[in-house]
Amino acid sequence: MGEDVDQLANTIADCRICRDNPIGEMLPHEPRPVVRMSTTARICIAGQAPGLRVHKSGQPFDDPSGDRLRDWLGVDKDIFYDKSRIALIPMGFCFPGYDAKKSDLPPRKECQAAWHERVYAAMPQIELVVVIGQYAQAYHMGDSRKKTLTETVANWREVYHPDRNPRVLPLPHPSWRNSGWLKKNPWFDEDVLPVLRSEVKRLVLD
Numbered sequence: 001m002g003e004d005v006d007q008l009a010n011t012i013a014d015c016r017i018c019r020d021n022p023i024g025e026m027l028p029h030e031p032r033p034v035v036r037m038s039t040t041a042r043i044c045i046a047g048q049a050p051g052l053r054v055h056k057s058g059q060p061f062d063d064p065s066g067d068r069l070r071d072w073l074g075v076d077k078d079i080f081y082d083k084s085r086i087a088l089i090p091m092g093f094c095f096p097g098y099d100a101k102k103s104d105l106p107p108r109k110e111c112q113a114a115w116h117e118r119v120y121a122a123m124p125q126i127e128l129v130v131v132i133g134q135y136a137q138a139y140h141m142g143d144s145r146k147k148t149l150t151e152t153v154a155n156w157r158e159v160y161h162p163d164r165n166p167r168v169l170p171l172p173h174p175s176w177r178n179s180g181w182l183k184k185n186p187w188f189d190e191d192v193l194p195v196l197r198s199e200v201k202r203l204v205l206d
Contacts, residue, residue: 002118003121003122004122005038005039005123008037008118008119008122009035012093015031015033015093015114015115016031017110017114018094018108019031021110022110023110024109027108029055029095031093031094032050032055032094033093033111034055034059034090034093034094036060036083036087036088036089037122037123038123039122039123039125040125041083041084041086041125041126042085042127042203042204043085043087043126043129043130043199044087044088044123044129044166045061045086045089045130046090046091046129046131046132046139047060047090047091047173048092048104048106048107048135049092049093049104049108050090050093051063052095055094055095060088060090061080061088065174065176066080066174068174068175068176069132072171072174072196072197073196073197074197074201075205079205085204086204087123087126089116089119089120090136091107091112091116091136092108092111092135093115094111096108106135107135116139127166127167127203128166128168130169130196131169132170132171132172132173137170140159141159141170144159149172149181150185152170153170153171153172153188153192156170160195169195171192171196172188
């Protein structure tokens with residue numbers, strides 16, 4: 001029996017491990033964990049970590065990437081942000097800061113170590129985990145993750161398997177920076193997105 005989901009979410013919201021007891025360098029700003037979880041959501045979106053905009057708003061995927069992701073899923077904002085329908089569990093719960101080139105740093109390691117096993121144990125009803133980005137794919141796919149993003153997503157049938165619980169479906173990041181990748185790989189629109197939307201219809205909309 002997992003922990004009480006609401007109590008766990010409140011505990012995560014108060015987490016300050018990466019500031020007070022960090023692995024490596026301390027988080028350079030006040031933590032603001034961003035997660036959405038419930039006992040009824042049957043789909044989980046597992047991403048990387050909040051960006052600065054999400055850090056300020058507290059709203060995950062509150063940017064053009066979120067618009068593209070919602071288009072891929074075939075849902076509007078009301079459904080996407082309804083935690084009773086869709087859980088949102090990034091690998092890092094807080095904005096990790098920028099590197100020297102002003103790119104987002106990798107997700108903080110503290111979150112996975114302290115929280116992820118407890119989070120998924122508290123939501124055994126999750127039937128599908130949509131994994132976005134290399135860190136989420138490494139955690140949820142293990143050895144099934146391939147050397148490149150293209151190979152990982154192209155190999156989606158290996159982890160999207162009826163005998164697996166929960167099933168896993170890898171996606172590229174919905175960032176507009178990946179528009180070139182999407183143009184080069186039309187099979188993603190043709191093969192993967194129909195499966196994703198079918199699952200959303202079955203698990204979220206019906």
